[in-house]
Amino acid sequence: MAGRLSFTVGFLIVASVGLLPGACAATTYTVGDDLGWTVPPNSSYYDEWASQRTFQIGDSFVFNWTTGTHTATEVSTREEYDNCTKMGIILLDAGVQVTFNANGTHYFLCSEGTHCEQGQKMIIKIGDGIAPSFAAPSLSAAAAALSALFFSTLAIFFLN
Ligand SMILES: [Cu+2]
DSSP states (O other), rough: OHHHHHHHHHHHHHHHTTOOOOOOOOOOOEETTTSSSSOOSSHHHHHHHHHOBBBOOOOEEEEOOOOSSOOOOSSSHHHHTTTTOOOOOEEEEEEEEEEEOEEEEEEEOOOSTTTTTTTEEEEEEEEEOOOOOSOOOOHHHHHHHHHHHHHHHHHHHHHO
């Protein structure tokens, strides 16, 4: 009995650790590379730039602009993105860096003039692009470990 119990607890701990974010190195991307964040040469430029890459939890994105006035604005929905809705989280400083710590899909655009309509917009998909439905993955792993501890304590209680 005790051997089987410790095997079960050991399995649960290993399973919990397996849920923690991987040890993959985070990458810092410069949006648009040398072009930076500006009105692009064609309207699909930034979506092509993003779709050619795979982004993971912990990756950072630097929005650089050197001339002219731009904003890096994050809007909430695909609809706002498609419509170039100019309301959202505005990251005003050129060279601003954004880091994502969970899977999800993020919509960025420039809110100046018709820049968005001209293609200064980009979708960043982290992991599978689906935001976790509750808290962060590391929290759910901690919760799993805690519940494993709770139930193993219960099991020991009943075994005695
Ligand atoms: Cu702009």
